Amino acid sequence: MAGTGDRGAAWARWLGAGILGLFLLPVSLSLEVSVGKATSIYAVNGTEVLLPCTFSSCFGFYDLGFWWVYNGSDTFRILINGTVKNEKSDPKVHLKTDDRIILVGSTKEKMNNISFLLTDLDFSDTGKYTCHVKNPKEKNLQHEATIFLQVVDKLEEVDNMVTFIILAVVGGVIGLLIFILLVKKLITFILKKTQEKKKECLVSSSGNDNTENGLPASKAEEKPPTKV
Known part of the structure; x- marks a missing residue:
């Protein structure tokens, strides 16, 4: 009897966890952040490069916070920090640690874009760039995505032969x-x-043979019977 009771309690716990997971799943999947399909991008030293980042939320957002973090070989720092008041407002920058950074994102027309342009590239800019987003409307749910930038002397031509x-x-x-x-x-x-x-x-x-031989299947005309 005790074993049956233990199994019943275990099933109840599993069932409760499953139901809780069903309620939490939409929340965990609502806020999404993306830096595009490419995991790495290459740019030439002395030029500029666009570091893309977009976000989406099934529940909408208000006072959404975002920040970009650079993680190099021996450096870790926040590059830019800002907020987006609502769906009709463009991103507002509160902190920018590098004058070469130009925020080019927009939330108009549901673009939800918080990308930035990094100008006058240097080899030391090589590293990981992570876009972080936090949505107060979803109990400060956070999500992030990372892209790797490689600054090179020149872009190699791809041999298409x-x-x-x-x-x-x-x-x-x-x-x-x-x-x-x-x-x-x-x-x-x-x-x-x-x-x-x-x-x-x-x-x-x-047909010709049948006609000549007078066979039944031939096309020869039948002679009328001779009158006596």
Whole structure:
């Protein structure tokens, strides 16, 4: 009996945890932050680069806080800190630790963009850039996304020769298959026409023989019976 009671209590705890998880799941998945599909970007020394970040929330937001953090080989610092009052307000910057940073984000037309432009790049700018977002409307729920920036002397040109060769081979194979199918259809058509002509010839020949031999299947006219 005791074992049955323990199992019942365990099932009750599991059920309660499951129900609680169902209630918490929408909240945990509501606030999302994204820096795009690329996990790494490359930029040339002395130029500028756009570090993208967008956010979304199923429950909306107010006084949403955001900040960008740089994590280099031996440096960790907050680059920019700001808030977004509501869906109709553009991001407002409260703190910016580098004059090279230009916030280019906007929340108008539901863009929810808090990206920034980093100008006059230096090799020391190489590192991880993490975009953090906190939404008071969701009990200060936080989410973040990270992108890696690599500052280089020059961008290497991608050698597309292998790609061109592969495409040419694939295109050639496809073209050959199409040619084979066309030839096959042509041969089938010629054979069909040849067989039809052969059948017509046999039928015509059979009709002539029947006519000459006076067979029942012939086209010979029947002579009327001779009158006595």
